Amino acid sequence: MITIVQTLRLWFAPQRIGEEGETPDYRFSLANERTFLAWIRTSLALVGGGFAVDQFLPDLRWGVRVALALALLAAGVLCALRAVNHWVRCERAMRRGEDLPVSRFPTLLSLAVAVVAVVMVVVVVFGWAG
Amino acid sequence: MPPPVPARDPGLQPERTRLAWRRTTLSCTVAAVLAAKQALHQGSSPLALVAVTLSGLVWLGFLAVAHRRIQTLSGGARPRVLGVRAALAAAGCTVALACFAVATLF
Incomplete structure (x- = not known):
């Protein structure tokens, strides 16, 4: 709980990052920024996938379609929030000269995407066969 | 002597x-x-028009954030670090589009 509050304070009081440690090489900050943008693109793609499931698979049963769309959209939202969080934490670690934070989020996200993909394949194959 | x-x-x-x-x-x-298409798909009710306008505004917001950052990055060899506010705005636009998708699902 305390860590959540601290993280939120870090998000909304950016000058606090600048007070800590030393400014890292600007190239590292730019690399961190590009990683952040790559995650935002992933997030946008997931959100776009959510829209696409709803629009381009109208033959699916309502429940399946909404569940798939919701799973993709939820993954998109989590991905965007986590992108900001990871970017702030990396920036802080670089200023402090610590190791970069590790995360199990990529694994969880790829597992979630794999599950959605398998469900889609099953639904499309058996839905259209039956 | 520094390089x-x-x-x-x-x-x-x-x-x-x-x-x-x-x-x-x-x-x-x-x-x-895709968001605008989704909104128009539901018919041209006032609600759909509001939805299209909102997604357009979200897109414009993202465009503004990206444009400002691109201007900063074109400024010189040592650009300033990305601000937390810009990062939050970019992520916020994504979240807004997702919330918008959830709202039109039902």
Whole structure:
């Protein structure tokens, strides 16, 4: 709980990052920024996938379609929030000269995407066969 | 004697970051177009018009954030670090589009 509050304070009081440690090489900050943008693109793609499931698979049963769309959209939202969080934490670690934070989020996200993909394949194959 | 600051980064880091912003803007455009299509799909009720306007505003917001950042990155060989506010705005646009999708699902 305390860590959540601290993280939120870090998000909304950016000058606090600048007070800590030393400014890292600007190239590292730019690399961190590009990683952040790559995650935002992933997030946008997931959100776009959510829209696409709803629009381009109208033959699916309502429940399946909404569940798939919701799973993709939820993954998109989590991905965007986590992108900001990871970017702030990396920036802080670089200023402090610590190791970069590790995360199990990529694994969880790829597992979630794999599950959605398998469900889609099953639904499309058996839905259209039956 | 310290080495002189080069006029341009030999690794083209600012350029690469600028292009990353452009790619992200394109992704945002695709998502916003899908959002508008979704809204129009429901018919041209006042609610759908509001929805299209909102997704357009979200897209414009993202465009503004990206444009400002691209301007900063074009400024010189040592651009300033991305601000937390810009990062939050970019993520916020994504979350807004997702919330918008959830609202139109039902």
